[in-house]
Amino acid sequence: MGVPGTTDIIDRLTALLSGPVQGLGLDLEALDLSKAGKRSVLRVAVDKDGGVSMDDVAEATKVVSDALDEADLMGGNPFTLEVTSPGVDRPLTLPRHWRRNATRLVKVSLTEGEELTGRIVTSDEDSATLDVGGTEVTVALASVAKAKIQIEFKREG
Template structure:
């Protein structure tokens, strides 16, 4: 089992309940100082205290198992608004919000996320004087990147 898989296994076992999920785990190994970054979320959002608790316990286990020969940095946080949506649960949590969706073919659409299934999202585009709003059913397989658009109105 590789290092990332082992860390994923350990971190998953530490999640408080099924409403919590791992968004991303990145491991950059180095002879000087390796870095482990874990992005954690839950269906109801996540607090800094919850991230800190997971970080403390995971750090303790990593030390016990001696997975790193040299020094390492462990970073546990929630994905920021600039982090692209990658999982169905993230899309579900952001239903009703504005998204920018970039397609694998280079195209891009913006609109309101109205529905989420296991294989698609439905985006309602903003209407203009020239084009009415439309509902686009978009398969995940066609999405290169989807990000929540933050409004400061």
């Protein structure tokens, strides 16, 4: 839950931080600003193909912190910065999310109401092919209402 009226600040923070984060070879996946007592908490999620390492997070924290200090978009108000990778529960909304989760099990709700659960076989900018019970099904990304990775404690095969 973001702080009320933060849409403008989130847009400005996204514009400020996208360049430095991309300069590290990372994608800025999400920004969230919330209140925690008298302080605000700025959560910045970064990702890349192959996943992010602790070193990636440390480098991103430094460039984000430096950019925030230089621009002073937080208005001198106290805040805590948290830089992290997106959680496994992040919805798949962009083609790169599908690519980065190849071979993972995903539950897909289509805009027509149909639901599929299958393993991502391949994907491109427009579609993803899933193995649904041994049958390959190609889904247009534009027809996906919601898609989330399913947590597997004991992966088959």
